[in-house]
Amino acid sequence: MSAHRKRPDAPPSGLSAQSLLSPGQIALALTVIGTVAAALAVHLLTGFGPGPLQWAQAGMFALIVLYLAVIAFKFAMVLGSGKSTAMRFAPGSLETFPDHELPKYTVLVPLYREAAVVPGLVRRLSAMDYPESKLEILLLVEAEDAETREALAAVDLGRAFRTVVVPDTAPKTKPKACNVGLARATGELCVIFDAEDRPDPDQLRKAALAFRMLPERVVCVQAELQYWNPWTNWLTRCFSAEYATNFSLTLHGMDRHRLAIPLGGTSNHFRIDALRALGGWDPFNVTEDADLGIRIARRGWDVRMIVSVTEEEANSRLGNWIRQRSRWIKGYLQTWLVHSRRPLRLWRELGTRKTLAIHLTLGFSTVTTLINPLMWAMTLSYFVFGPQWMEPLFPPAVLYGGMFAMIAGNALMCYALMLGCLKRGLYAAVRAMLTVPLYWALMSVAAYKALGQLVRPSKRHFWELTDHGLVESDEAPEVAHVR
Template identity: 65%
Template sequence: MSAIAPLPEELSARRVLGRGQRDAALLALAALAAAAVVLGVPAVATAGVAVVTAAYTLVVTFKLLLVCVSGRAPVLRFGEADLAAVPEAELPPYTLLVPLYREHKMVPGLVARLAALDYPADRLQVLFLVEEDDQETWIALDDVPKPPGFEVVLVPPEGPRTKPKACNVGLARARGDFCVIYDAEDRPDPDQLRKAVAAFRSLPRWVVCVQAELRYWNPWTNWLTRCFAAEYAYNFGLFLRGLDRFRLPIPLGGTSNHFRADALRDLGGWDPHNVTEDADLGIRIARRGWGVRMMESVTEEEANSRVYNWLRQRSRWIKGYYQTWLVHMRSPWRLWRELGPRGFLAFHLTFGFPTLTTLVNPVFWALTAAYLVVGPDPISPLFPAPVFYVGVLAMLLGNLLVIYSLMLGCLERNLHGAVPAMLLAPAYWALMSLAAIKALCQLARPVKRHYWELTEHGLVTEADARPEPWWRRPILRRREDTGAA
């Protein structure tokens, strides 16, 4: 075990804004007020509409480009022969970090799934990271028989009560050469650890993380889970692979990311104040000049099936994206130097612009509704001809292409029954806007700034997870049935 390097203060989300950012924000507000006085409010509003329209267009173009190249991404794939090539005696020690909070109902199934992983028991360390006051969870862990190497680690209450803080406590006790995070509801492929070892053996040392794919095992529960599963299919099957294709910074998923433990300690572990510590860590890896690769191995999770629970989870994710963008923009020129021009632009198109457009979507929807109801006269001053035509193109063609990309993600992952649900994707985006507004309100409140809104798991049982209806499944025929040679 080695000590974790301290996380530099300038890379911590403990503060919302750095001093330079506060000064820049005040200067920008003063310039905006002066422009409103000199040029008039309508002119300033028109400029704001033009800026947001440009952001929409860039984000849509960026996403479509990554979708187009995702099929050529060098995703790491390993078959049985590749895994057998690594002798049992050469498999390194591996640490599993499993942060839990109020997850007592999930404990029996979780322990059984982790015990079923195909990895030598004498080289496997499983650390269940439980808050000291969460008696129900650690009592449940005590009551369940566990294999050797499964340990319960109590997380002290000092500091923010977040998942990344718990993971840092676990990292300080980790004995493995490699480590991975799993959540309470995760169902990783049994051979995922062996695949990660094979991946690291085949990669240079500067690749310090391998991200497995996340999917949902209950996409057919309701419309919300269909949309959630389609979003993940698009994200892990197309978007992240496109980032991998261009070697751009990859925002990690919250689970099933496998690390070289020594590199993770050198980075300072996770930021305990950032509520999307995974995405932030992906950017810090890129800034160090290190790499993340995508691996073909699946971890199944439970898709949120209740709107309120989904909003709690999504608002936390978006709040973390706000935090991550603000933290790494404290020194823009340094960020430019460390990520390079392409990485710098990709960072904004992944974190900054999408959260901005999600936040202001309701405003543009309201303007569109006003245009349809009362005609163009009240809002035409806000949309000069170039902005109007670009905006219409981005809204109609861009949104249709994004919906088509979601459908492609469904087809890529055999979620054929979810394809019709994508026609209602704008309603899902409206929920995202509600979550974005909530996230911004929490970020502005010191008592809620680092608050970790707990996602309730175990809402769906195996019996509730209905299979895809037979009439929505693809028709597969054997080659001899079709007369093909």
């Protein structure tokens, strides 16, 4: 792959989240709804065929199967992480890649209303262990954001820094800003960092060495993300455990099985020519990172995990957390719908294992978040009011299968989170995982908010900002509006 500079191509036709559903998906949805409605009408008029109760029982049985499949998949990835093939770097290994042989690196940093974090951001990026002559740091600032541009003008930027103004055009999203930066990048490799990120100082060297050692079909390596403030409150304990489980266990399990990895929003490193060939990021997708990970897999390329950490701040306020989580869930639904538009083509490109993993990771997992309140309510009702009113409605297999799925599934996921805490050394957070169903209830609230925004065209691509810098750290207190 060459490293010549050019503008990124457009994302592949039919793989943009600009529209919610394709004509085929709309036709399929209408067909299913029409078929069920017609069958119910026939039953009500003639008594022939399944009635409403039978349809409800079948639907509940399908949800139980889906619930168990998602839990089994997630737990299998956690258990499989012990044999992860993620890139690890022995002491002294980075010295085998001398400075004069290092490739030029472009760092893309999208900024919006983040004047307060500029001094700390510049300080952290300036401390990166990479030759300044081979480093290009593009600070991507929205045209309307005069405050952030003034803050950048007030600090001493090194020779590697360059401010890039993002045009004031729709959609106003992080991926659109990254595409503007990608068009101006001159490096062979590039990485995305958010304004509050604290990457390991040697992370660029590790990624460069990983690309040198890995085959050319590996076009992206993902570093691990973790939170530096797990002890702020109960919410940050749960959030930190979730990140620990995802980045230190689940993604490592997916790496081991060579599944399509939904990238994190930051600290993903790319071969820049491959990124341009993919069309860059979809500016209409609010989890552009996850979408790009799937498009990489569909192209026949690979993503690998590397053992290097970038620290972020966990949201410690409920409103911020709901806004951030609802955007993530909305983006996961967008990505799932986009890549499900032509299911046979997806299956031909990825095969059965990877295709099922995408559905279980992005789509079905979100569905379980939406149905959790129903499952909890039915189980609670069983224990409070007894089975008398439920048994006539549902066959024993459906009723008790649902209860088993809820109880066993929640127990397994609690255990997985405990393993994540132990993996990251968050020992004091293990006990908090006994209360994590309350955290999942908050996720369901965010999921319904996401679903509501997704069906509204005016909110479908809306990028809700979340405040950071809410907790004092070893650095000066800062407030960042992170995309």
